[in-house]
Amino acid sequence: MEVWIQAFANLKAYAPGGAGETLLSVPEGTTLQELLERLGIPPTVEVVALVNGKRAAAQTPLASGDRLTLFPPMEGG
Amino acid sequence: MYGWCGKILRVDLTHGRITPEALDPGTARDWIGGRGFGIHFLRKEVPPGCDPFGPQNKVVMATGPLTGTAAPTGARYVVTTRSPLTGAITCSNSGGYFPAELKKSGWDALIVEGVSPEPVYLWIDGERAELRPAAHLWGKTTHETDDLLRAETHAEARTAVIGPAGERRVRFAAIMNDRDRAAGRAGVGAVLGAKNLKGIAVRGEGEVALADPAAFKAANAKYRGRFKEKTRDNPPPLRLHGTAITVVGTQSHGVFPTRNFREGQFEGWEAIYGETLSRRFLVRPKACFSCPIACGRVTRVPEGPFQGEGEGPEYETVYALGSNCGVDDLAALTRANYLCNELGLDTISMGGAIACAMELFERGLLPEAEAGMPLRWGDGAALVELTRRTGLREGFGDRLAEGSLRLAARYGAPELAMVAKGLDFAGYDPRGEQGMGLAYATSPIGGSHMRGDPAYFELLGVPVAADPHSWEDKPPLIAKWQDVFCVIDAAGLCVFFSVRYLVEPDLWIRPVGITELLNGATGAGYSPEEVERIGERIFNAERLYLLASGFSAKDDTLPPRILREPMPSGPAKGMVCRLEEMLGPYYRVRGWSPEGVPTRETLASLGLL
Ligand code: SF4
Numbered sequence: 232m233e234v235w236i237q238a239f240a241n242l243k244a245y246a247p248g249g250a251g252e253t254l255l256s257v258p259e260g261t262t263l264q265e266l267l268e269r270l271g272i273p274p275t276v277e278v279v280a281l282v283n284g285k286r287a288a289a290q291t292p293l294a295s296g297d298r299l300t301l302f303p304p305m306e307g308g
Numbered sequence: 309m310y311g312w313c314g315k316i317l318r319v320d321l322t323h324g325r326i327t328p329e330a331l332d333p334g335t336a337r338d339w340i341g342g343r344g345f346g347i348h349f350l351r352k353e354v355p356p357g358c359d360p361f362g363p364q365n366k367v368v369m370a371t372g373p374l375t376g377t378a379a380p381t382g383a384r385y386v387v388t389t390r391s392p393l394t395g396a397i398t399c400s401n402s403g404g405y406f407p408a409e410l411k412k413s414g415w416d417a418l419i420v421e422g423v424s425p426e427p428v429y430l431w432i433d434g435e436r437a438e439l440r441p442a443a444h445l446w447g448k449t450t451h452e453t454d455d456l457l458r459a460e461t462h463a464e465a466r467t468a469v470i471g472p473a474g475e476r477r478v479r480f481a482a483i484m485n486d487r488d489r490a491a492g493r494a495g496v497g498a499v500l501g502a503k504n505l506k507g508i509a510v511r512g513e514g515e516v517a518l519a520d521p522a523a524f525k526a527a528n529a530k531y532r533g534r535f536k537e538k539t540r541d542n543p544p545p546l547r548l549h550g551t552a553i554t555v556v557g558t559q560s561h562g563v564f565p566t567r568n569f570r571e572g573q574f575e576g577w578e579a580i581y582g583e584t585l586s587r588r589f590l591v592r593p594k595a596c597f598s599c600p601i602a603c604g605r606v607t608r609v610p611e612g613p614f615q616g617e618g619e620g621p622e623y624e625t626v627y628a629l630g631s632n633c634g635v636d637d638l639a640a641l642t643r644a645n646y647l648c649n650e651l652g653l654d655t656i657s658m659g660g661a662i663a664c665a666m667e668l669f670e671r672g673l674l675p676e677a678e679a680g681m682p683l684r685w686g687d688g689a690a691l692v693e694l695t696r697r698t699g700l701r702e703g704f705g706d707r708l709a710e711g712s713l714r715l716a717a718r719y720g721a722p723e724l725a726m727v728a729k730g731l732d733f734a735g736y737d738p739r740g741e742q743g744m745g746l747a748y749a750t751s752p753i754g755g756s757h758m759r760g761d762p763a764y765f766e767l768l769g770v771p772v773a774a775d776p777h778s779w780e781d782k783p784p785l786i787a788k789w790q791d792v793f794c795v796i797d798a799a800g801l802c803v804f805f806s807v808r809y810l811v812e813p814d815l816w817i818r819p820v821g822i823t824e825l826l827n828g829a830t831g832a833g834y835s836p837e838e839v840e841r842i843g844e845r846i847f848n849a850e851r852l853y854l855l856a857s858g859f860s861a862k863d864d865t866l867p868p869r870i871l872r873e874p875m876p877s878g879p880a881k882g883m884v885c886r887l888e889e890m891l892g893p894y895y896r897v898r899g900w901s902p903e904g905v906p907t908r909e910t911l912a913s914l915g916l917l
Pocket of ligand 1: 594
C-alpha cells in the first residue's frame with residue numbers, strides 16, 4: 232500500500248522526499264511506529280506524528296492513502 | 309530587597325511630577341511582579357468605569373523579579389491598563405532589551421497617570437528621571453523616534469515608544485520597544501497617545517541583587533542544561549524558522565484560520581510558513597535579553613514593490629495578515645508587518661479588522677466607494693495600503709482603526725468580528741481546538757492565546773500531547789494553564805522557554821523551575837504551591853476587575869461562526885466549539901458561581917476579600 236509523508240524542520244532529514252509531500256510504498260498493515268522505524272528516526276528524536284491531521288497511537292495500523300505529518304515538538308507560537 | 313529593586317517610579321503627567329515610591333515588601337511577595345503588579349495597582353488606583361482615554365486611567369509598566377537577571381528569558385515586562393478596544397482590562401507583554409534595562413536602572417515598575425498638556429517623553433537615567441518636551445517627535449515613526457531619543461539621551465539607551473497610530477488613538481495601537489518588539493494587544497499604545505506620552509528612554513547600569521547567588525546559579529545551570537540537552541543535536545525549531553514554523557501545527561490540524569475564520573486550512577500555507585521565510589527573507593535570528601532560543605527574525609525583502617527591511621513576521625502575523633486575509637504573498641505580508649512596527653500597530657488586530665472588512669465587502673455590506681478600493685481576499689497590495697491608512701487614520705483607515713467589532717457593527721454585522729470581549733482571536737480556530745475556545749472565552753483580556761495557551765498541548769506536543777478535539781477534559785486543564793501563565797508573566801519570563809523547560813514535563817504543568825529561580829533571586833522561600841496560588845490570585849483579581857467593568861458570564865462567549873457553523877473541511881470537519889459544555893465545569897473548578905463570579909470562599913482563600 233502507499234502512504235503520503237510530509238516532514239518538517241529537523242525531521243526532513245528522515246523523509247524520503249526531504250521537503251514536500253512524498254508517496255511511500257509500505258507493506259499492508261504497517262503501523263505508525265513501524266513506519267517511523269523504517270524512516271530511520273531514532274527513538275531519541277521527539278516526533279509529533281499526525282495521521283490525516285489527527286494524532287494516532289504508535290500501534291495504529293496505517294491504511295492506503297493515509298497522509299502522515301511529522302514535526303518536532305515546538306516551544307511556541 | 310533582592311530580586312526586586314524595591315522602588316516604583318510614579319509619573320504624574322498632569323502636573324509634570326515624578327515621585328519615587330518604595331515597593332511594599334508584602335505587595336511584592338503576594339503578587340511577584342509584572343502582571344501581578346499590574347492588576348494589583350489597577351484595582352487599587354483606577355476606577356473600573358473610567359474612560360480608557362481619560363486622565364483617570366493609568367498605565368502600569370512592570371518588570372518581574374527575574375527580569376534583568378541571568379535567568380533564561382528574564383527579558384520581559386507587562387503593560388497593564390484599561391483597554392480602549394475592549395473597555396476592559398488589558399495586560400500586554402513584551403521582551404527585547406528595554407525591560408531588563410528598566411530593571412537595571414533600579415525600578416521595578418512605572419505608574420503613568422494623568423494627561424500631559426503637551427507631548428512629552430520620559431528619560432530615566434538610573435536614579436534620575438525627567439519629563440522632556442516631545443513636540444518635535446510627534447508624527448515620527450517608532451524607528452525614527454528610537455533614533456532621535458537615543459541621540460538626545462544616550463547612545464545605548466533602550467526605548468519604548470508609540471508611533472503615529474498611538475498618537476491618533478488607533479484602538480489597537482502598540483507600544484514598541486527596542487524598535488520591533490511589541491506590547492501589542494488591545495490598545496496600550498493608544499492610551500499612551502491619549503496621555504501625550506510619546507515614549508520612554510532608559511539607561512541602567514546596575515545589576516539586580518540576588519538573595520542567594522549560589523542557589524540562583526545552580527537553578528539557572530540546571531534549566532539551561534535541560535535546554536542544551538534537548539537541543540544538542542537539533543537546534544530549536546523556533547531559532548531555525550521563527551514562530552512562523554507553527555503554521556505546520558495549525559495547518560495540519562486544520563485550525564489555521566483562513567479568510568476570517570471561515571476555513572481552517574489555507575491552500576497557500578507553504579508560501580508563508582517559517583521554512584519559506586527562512587529561505588527567502590531571513591537575515592539572522594535575534595534573541596531577547598538572556599534568551600537561549602532566539603525566535604526573533606531580522607528579515608529583508610530584497611526586491612520588488614514590497615522591498616524593505618525590519619523584523620518579523622511572527623506566527624501570529626503570518627496568520628493575521630496572511631491566511632486570515634487569504635494572502636499568500638509573503639513579501640506583501642512582511643511589508644505590512646514592517647509598517648505595523650513602524651506605525652505602532654498590533655498585527656493581530658490589524659489583520660482581524662482587514663479580514664472582517666474583506667468579508668463585509670464580499671457580502672456587499674461594505675460598498676467599494678466607502679472602502680476606497682475593492683477589498684478582495686488575497687490582495688497583498690490592498691493589505692499593505694490598508695495598514696498604512698489605518699496607522700494614519702486616513703480615509704477608510706479611520707474605520708479600520710476602530711477595530712473589527714466596531715467596524716462590523718457599523719455595517720450591520722457584528723457577528724462577523726472574530727473576537728472575544730472585543731479582542732481579535734489569535735491564530736487558532738477553536739472549532740478544531742476545543743481548549744483554545746475555552747481559553748479565548750475566559751481570558752481576562754479577551755481573545756488572546758497568551759493567557760493560558762492550550763496550543764502547546766493540543767497541537768504542538770509540549771510538554772506532552774493531548775487530544776485537541778476533546779472538550780470534557782479541558783476545563784480543569786485550562787484553569788491550571790491560565791494560572792501558570794500568570795506566574796510566568798509575573799516573574800518576568802518568556803512563555804516559550806518556561807512552558808517547556810521551567811515546569812515539570814507533565815500536562816498538569818507545575819512551576820517548579822520558576823519557583824527555584826524566584827527563590828534564588830528574591831529569597832522569598834516560596835513553595836511551588838504558593839507560587840501556583842499567586843497565579844490563581846492574579847487571575848481572579850483580573851476577573852474581579854473585569855466584572856467591576858460591567859462584564860458578566862454572558863460575555864464569556866465566542867462568535868456564532870465558532871459556536872454554530874461547523875468547520876467546512878479538513879481534520880476538524882463538522883466540528884463546532886463546545887463552549888457551553890465546558891463553561892459550567894470551568895466555573896466550578898475555578899470556585900466561581902454559575903454566573904461566573906468568584907465565591908466568597910474562593911476570594912477568602914486567595915486573600916482577595
Ligand atoms: S523565545 Fe523569542 S520572544 Fe521569548 S525571549 Fe527568546 S527571543 Fe524573545
